[in-house]
Amino acid sequence: MIPAFIITGYLGSGKTTLLLNAAREHFSEKRVAVIVNELGEVGVDGKILKNAYSEVLELPEGCICCTIHAEFEKAIRELREKYEPELLMVETSGSAEPFPVMISLQNLGCIIEGVICLIDTKNFHLYSQEDTAKHQIGSSNVLVLNKTDLVDESTLKQVEDSVVDIWNRYLLRNLFTNEPVFRSFKLYKTSFGKLPAEVFSGVFALQEKLYHLNGETHSHNHAQQVIYLDEPVDYNELLDIINKLPPDVIRLKGILKLKDFPEALVVNYSFGNLDTSYTLPHYEGKSFLVLIRSFN
Structure with missing residues (x-):
C-alpha cells in the first residue's frame, strides 16, 4: 500500500510550486515519487520537479482518465517495482478532473491521503465558470486559496465564499448511493503554494x-x-x-x-x-x- 496525494487545480494555479515547497519543507528525507501529466509537447513541470524529487515520471499529452490511462497505470507499476516510494504525488494537468485518477490509484493499491485543489485567488474570476474548475473543486477534500498576497481581504472573502459554494454544489457523489465521497473539506489560505505540516502529517x-x-x-x-x-x-x-x-x-x-x-x-x-x-x-x-x- 502506497499513500498518495493528487494535486489538481486550473491552469496556472500553482501546482508545481506547491510540489516544490512540499519537497523542501516536508519530504526532504523521504522517498517521494511524482507523476506529472502535462499538456504540450515539452514537459516543463517535470523538468523542474526533477531537481526536487528523487523520481519524476512525465506522462505525455493527454488525459490520464482516457487517452493515456494505460500509460498511467504502467508508470505506477514501474515506480513501485523499481523505486519502492514511501509516498506518491500525482500532478494532473490544469484541464483534468481528479476523480478518474483516484479510481486508478485505488485499483493499483494506493491509499488516497488527500486530493488537493489549488485555486488562483487573483484570477479565479476569469475561470470560475469553467466546468472543469468546478469539478476539480467538488472532487477535492483539501482546498487551497493560493496567491493570497495578490488580493485584498474583500476579494479573498469573495473567492472563499464562491469556492465553498461550488464545493457544496459540485461535491463528488457515489453514482449508486448518491452519498458524498468526501464528508467535509479543509480550506487553507496561502501564498507561493506553501502548506502547513498538518496537511501531510498523517502520511507516515x-x-x-x-x-x-x-x-x-x-x-x-x-x-x-x-x-x-x-x-x-x-x-x-x-x-x-x-x-x-x-x-x-x-x-x-x-x-x-x-x-x-x-x-x-x-x-x-x-x-x-x-x-x-x-x-x-x-x-x-x-x-x-x-x-x-x-x-x-
Whole structure:
C-alpha cells in the first residue's frame, strides 16, 4: 500500500510550486515519487520537479482518465517495482478532473491521503465558470486559496465564499448511493503554494506506529493521539467512532480487528474520506487508531 496525494487545480494555479515547497519543507528525507501529466509537447513541470524529487515520471499529452490511462497505470507499476516510494504525488494537468485518477490509484493499491485543489485567488474570476474548475473543486477534500498576497481581504472573502459554494454544489457523489465521497473539506489560505505540516502529517503515521509496535524507536508528533482497542469491533462501531471525531481531527489511520471478519482492516480517514478497502491477513498485533489533530 502506497499513500498518495493528487494535486489538481486550473491552469496556472500553482501546482508545481506547491510540489516544490512540499519537497523542501516536508519530504526532504523521504522517498517521494511524482507523476506529472502535462499538456504540450515539452514537459516543463517535470523538468523542474526533477531537481526536487528523487523520481519524476512525465506522462505525455493527454488525459490520464482516457487517452493515456494505460500509460498511467504502467508508470505506477514501474515506480513501485523499481523505486519502492514511501509516498506518491500525482500532478494532473490544469484541464483534468481528479476523480478518474483516484479510481486508478485505488485499483493499483494506493491509499488516497488527500486530493488537493489549488485555486488562483487573483484570477479565479476569469475561470470560475469553467466546468472543469468546478469539478476539480467538488472532487477535492483539501482546498487551497493560493496567491493570497495578490488580493485584498474583500476579494479573498469573495473567492472563499464562491469556492465553498461550488464545493457544496459540485461535491463528488457515489453514482449508486448518491452519498458524498468526501464528508467535509479543509480550506487553507496561502501564498507561493506553501502548506502547513498538518496537511501531510498523517502520511507516515501508520508506518511509524507499526515500527513502534515492533519494538523500534521513533519520534512522536505532538499532534498525534493513539487509541488502542482490546476487543474486535463491528463495522458500525467504526463508523460511529468516525462520526464522533472532534472537529480538529483531520486524519485517522490504524489497524482494526473486526467481529466476524478473519482479516485485520486497514483504516484510513483523511479530511472526511474513509477508506477501508485494504486488509492485513497475517496481522497479529493490537488494534489501534492514530488520530492526527490540526495544528490550528
